Amino acid sequence: MTEQPARAITLDDAVQAIRSGPRGPRIAAFFDFGGTVVHGFNPPSLTRRALRRRNTRNTIAAGLLGSIRGARSEGEYERFLQHTMHAWAGLPETELDELGAKLFQRTVYGHLYPEAWRLVREHEAAGHTLVLTSSLTRFQVRPAADELGIPNVLCTAMSTQDGMLTGHVDGKPLWRNGKADAVRRFAMAHGIDLAQSWIYADSAADIPLLNTAGRPVAVNPDPRTVLEATEKDWPILHFRARTTARITDYARTAAGLTALVGGALFGVVAKAHTKQRRQMADSLLNHAADSTLRSTGVRVRVVGAEHARAPRPAVFLFNHQSQFDMVVVAEVLGGGITGIAKKEITRNPIFGPLMRFIEVTFIDRGDSVAAKAALTPVVETLGAGLSIVIAPEGTRSLTPRIGPFKKGAFHIAIQAGVPIIPVVIRNAGEIAWRNSAIVRKGIVDVAVLPPIDVSGWNPTDMDADVERVRQLFIATLLDWPYAPQPQLGGGRVFTQGDD
Numbered sequence: 122m123t124e125q126p127a128r129a130i131t132l133d134d135a136v137q138a139i140r141s142g143p144r145g146p147r148i149a150a151f152f153d154f155g156g157t158v159v160h161g162f163n164p165p166s167l168t169r170r171a172l173r174r175r176n177t178r179n180t181i182a183a184g185l186l187g188s189i190r191g192a193r194s195e196g197e198y199e200r201f202l203q204h205t206m207h208a209w210a211g212l213p214e215t216e217l218d219e220l221g222a223k224l225f226q227r228t229v230y231g232h233l234y235p236e237a238w239r240l241v242r243e244h245e246a247a248g249h250t251l252v253l254t255s256s257l258t259r260f261q262v263r264p265a266a267d268e269l270g271i272p273n274v275l276c277t278a279m280s281t282q283d284g285m286l287t288g289h290v291d292g293k294p295l296w297r298n299g300k301a302d303a304v305r306r307f308a309m310a311h312g313i314d315l316a317q318s319w320i321y322a323d324s325a326a327d328i329p330l331l332n333t334a335g336r337p338v339a340v341n342p343d344p345r346t347v348l349e350a351t352e353k354d355w356p357i358l359h360f361r362a363r364t365t366a367r368i369t370d371y372a373r374t375a376a377g378l379t380a381l382v383g384g385a386l387f388g389v390v391a392k393a394h395t396k397q398r399r400q401m402a403d404s405l406l407n408h409a410a411d412s413t414l415r416s417t418g419v420r421v422r423v424v425g426a427e428h429a430r431a432p433r434p435a436v437f438l439f440n441h442q443s444q445f446d447m448v449v450v451a452e453v454l455g456g457g458i459t460g461i462a463k464k465e466i467t468r469n470p471i472f473g474p475l476m477r478f479i480e481v482t483f484i485d486r487g488d489s490v491a492a493k494a495a496l497t498p499v500v501e502t503l504g505a506g507l508s509i510v511i512a513p514e515g516t517r518s519l520t521p522r523i524g525p526f527k528k529g530a531f532h533i534a535i536q537a538g539v540p541i542i543p544v545v546i547r548n549a550g551e552i553a554w555r556n557s558a559i560v561r562k563g564i565v566d567v568a569v570l571p572p573i574d575v576s577g578w579n580p581t582d583m584d585a586d587v588e589r590v591r592q593l594f595i596a597t598l599l600d601w602p603y604a605p606q607p608q609l610g611g612g613r614v615f616t617q618g619d620d
Contacts, residue, residue: 128356129356129357130357131358132236132239132358134356135240135338135358136239136240138356139240139243139244139247140247142247142317143314143317144247144249146248146249147250147312147314147317148247148249148250148313148317148319149249149250149252149307149308149311149313149315149318149319149334150240150241150250150251150320150321151254151319151320151321151322151330152240152253152254152321153254153320153322153323153324153327153340154253154255154257154262154265154276155255155256155257156340156341157323157341157360158233158237158269159229159232159233159265160232160363180208181208181212181217182220182224185220185221185224185261195296195326198294202277202290202294205258205279207288209279209288210286211285211286211288213284213285214284214286217258217286218263221261221263221264224264225265225268227556229265230265230519230520230555230556231556233269234360234362234363235360235521235551236361237269237340238520238522240321241271242599244319245270246599249318249319250311250313251272252273252275252304252307253265253266253269253271253273253274253276254274254275254295254303254304254322254330255275255277255295255300256295256299256326257276258276258278258279259274262274268520268522269520270522273307275295276295277294277295278290278291278292279291297329298329300327300329301330301332304334305333315333315334315335316334318334319334319337319338320334320336320337320338321340321358322338322340322346323339323340323346324342324345324346325343325346327346328345328346328349331346331355338356338357338358339355339356339357339358340357340358341360342357366559366561370560370561370562373416373417373560374559374560377417379416380415380416380417381412381413381471382471383412384405384411384412384413385408385409387412388401388406388407388408388409389401389404389405389478392404398480402479403455403457405478405479406451406456406458407456409448409451409475410452413448414448417560418562418563419445419448419552419562419563419564420563420564420565421449421564421565422564422565422566422567423453423566423567423569424567424568424569425570426569427569428569428570428572429453429455429544430455432539432540433457433506433508434457434506434508434539435541435572436508436531436533436534436537436542437450437454437508437509437510437542437543438511438541438543438590439510439543439544439546440512440518440521440523440545440546440594441512441514441516441517441518442517442518442519442520442521442549442550442555443517443554443555444517444553444558445549445553445560445565446512446517446546446549449546449549450510453544453567453569454508454510454544457506457508458507458508458509459480459481459502459507459509459510460479460481460482461483461510461511461529461530462481462482462483463483463484463485464483464484464485466483480502480507482496482502484496496532496533500537503533503534503537503539504537509530511530511533513527513531513591514526514527515527518555520550521547521598523591523594523595525591526588528587531578531587531590532580535576535580538576540573540574540575541572541575541590542571542572542573543573543590544567544570545567545570545597545598546566547568547601548563548565548566551563552565568597568601570597
């Protein structure tokens with residue numbers, strides 16, 4: 122029988138330790154980057170590609186991506202530094218900043234561990250000082266820190282002159298003891314109590330780092346770190362990497378798309394005899410959503426189902442991370458809804474016609490005047506009894522992070538005299554990634570919160586009110602409600618406790 126690590130803990134155990142521990146900015150949470158926050162990439166093939174295509178943008182991109190996994194030995198890290206100093210010498214630092222941001226948005230975001238995001242949010246809620254550490258450069262690390270909401274970054278600095286990289290490291294690289302020293306300096310400069318602080322790291326090179334804090338946590342540890350953690354009774358966490366799409370996922374997606382179109386057509390035909398467009402639109406939504414969920418194997422688990430049905434009409438707000446969100450929202454809310462979407466969707470050969478049929482209002486986000494004018498008829502739509510579904514962030518997010526809310530939805534609700542109803546979606550970004558149409562099998566959680574009366578809000582001064590609604594989304598994602606609710610019905614919708 123294999124001996125288990127001394128203190129293997131679950132994510133819930135780690136969350137509880139944060140919630141029951143000390144609070145405030147004098148306590149820090151240090152997260153190592155490669156292997157702890159981000160899963161990383163396979164560097165060998167990228168390195169070979171870089172050697173074949175020197176001093177090109179592809180070479181730079183390959184170097185940025187290939188090193189994100191994190192070096193596992195001193196020799197590997199030295200090779201990274203030598204290649205970096207040679208390849209980047211003479212380049213504008215702004216070019217690397219731009220390339221690093223684009224690579225994160227296109228590729229790296231999909232390799233972030235969801236568990237790391239959850240821990241960052243818990244430490245943030247506890248008022249802790251958040252720090253991301255890495256032996257890599259800011260061009261690789263800063264975009265992830267910005268998306269995760271981590272304001273402080275400790276990484277290897279590259280020397281510049283007049284905005285151009287010189288090909289040298291500025292100071293000491295943050296490798297092994299260098300990273301631990303940087304953490305100590307940061308703690309001293311910011312009044313951090315290291316004895317009460319957390320450090321999350323994975324590799325043997327980070328053992329000195331783990332030893333600097335009173336609450337070390339070994340995440341996905343390599344064998345040497347497992348031995349150290351066992352000897353020193355450190356808790357060990359295991360994160361699951363987000364997997365790339367498999368053949369079955371592509372097949373599932375194709376089946377889902379076919380079912381969506383087929384369900385939509387069936388829904389229209391089933392109510393065509395009524396000659397009532399609204400009845401046909403509701404039937405389209407119901408059959409398209411249900412057929413898509415059944416064919417993809419995605420289940421929707423709902424809390425607060427009673428708020429999805431009443432009061433009506435209302436302005437339903439949902440957090441937006443995935444193309445699959447609209448299928449989920451349609452299944453949860455049922456009929457009697459339409460929406461507001463960006464004008465670009467009209468060019469989609471499938472979703473464009475479907476959304477036109479259910480009378481979605483399309484807005485041009487690049488023209489604020491035209492966008493406001495387009496929203497005027499929406500108030501009349503609500504007055505006629507039809508509810509509106511809006512993503513107040515205005516765009517899909519790369520992670521479960523709740524972005525700033527735009528005020529358009531709130532102005533509409535105030536003018537129409539209807540309530541706001543938050544619809545909080547969890548895990549849709551794991552079913553379908555932000556920049557991908559591929560659907561993976563799984564469960565999406567939805568919490569429909571109680572209606573919010575906006576009749577007393579001041580339309581000219583409602584920043585604080587809007588932010589309170591946004592904080593409701595954040596709080597719900599952190600403390601998910603589990604109260605059982607009545608069964609909604611439908612083949613793929615069930616409530617907490619039914620499974």
